Amino acid sequence: YSYSSSSTQFSMCIFLPDADDGLRSLLDAIASRPGFLHEHLPAHKVDVGEFKVPRFKxxxxxxxxxxxxKLGLRLPFSEAADLSDMTEDDRSGLPLILSEVVHIAVIEVNEEGTRAAAVTMCLMEEGCAARPRQPPPVVDFVSDHPFAYFxxxxxxGAVVFAGHALDPSTQ
Incomplete structure (x- = not known):
């Protein structure tokens, strides 16, 4: 799939493993090799015959x-945090600390396209290749078993959304 907004072009890339139970090994390969995703994106347009992707949300x-x-960011969650430059002074003299960071993401794919949204909330409290000579083969793409999408x-080249569908038949 390809999408565009006023200034940015996005593509949805679906990685469908050959084996019905191949999602885990595919995700392991993607996670273990930083360039895996971009190395496996098509370099040229591929004609697709039968194309089936389930609706999912x-x-x-x-x-x-x-x-x-775990990444080492501990100070904002401690009493030693000084987040005073981020807010107006309430004159309490109490330190402002970060108490929670929640990430929410939603993606919906249907016949009309894709809608995706994400938000992170923080709660604070004090304390070009040559053309082939013959036409490329037509590829069928039927995602009838677990797949990953980006x-x-x-x-x-930044990945703005990533996820996987474990049982496309229930979507």
Whole structure:
């Protein structure tokens, strides 16, 4: 799929493993090799014959404080935090600390296209290739088993959404 906004072009890339139970090994390969995703994106247009992707709507929400702590970001969550430059002085003299960081993401794919949104909330409290000579083969794409998907900013190559569908038949 390809999408555009006023200044940015996005593409949805679906990685469908050959084996019905191949999603775990595919995700392991993507996670273990930083360039895997971009190395496996098509370099040229591919003609697709039968194309079937299930409708799906997935959402995620969770605290990311544990992840931030594992990455070494601990100071904003402690009494030693000084976030005073981020807010107006309430004259209490109490330090302002970060108490929670929650990330929420939703993606919906249907016949009309894709809608995706994400938000992170922080709660604070005091304390070009040559053309082939013969036409390329037509490829069928039927995602009838678990697959991974990514929405990629075409200009920067940045992945702005990532997820997977475990049981496309229930979507």
């Amino acid at each position: 997935l959402s995620f929400h969770d605290s990311v404080v544990g992840v931030l702590n 929405i990629v900013d075409e200009g920067t």
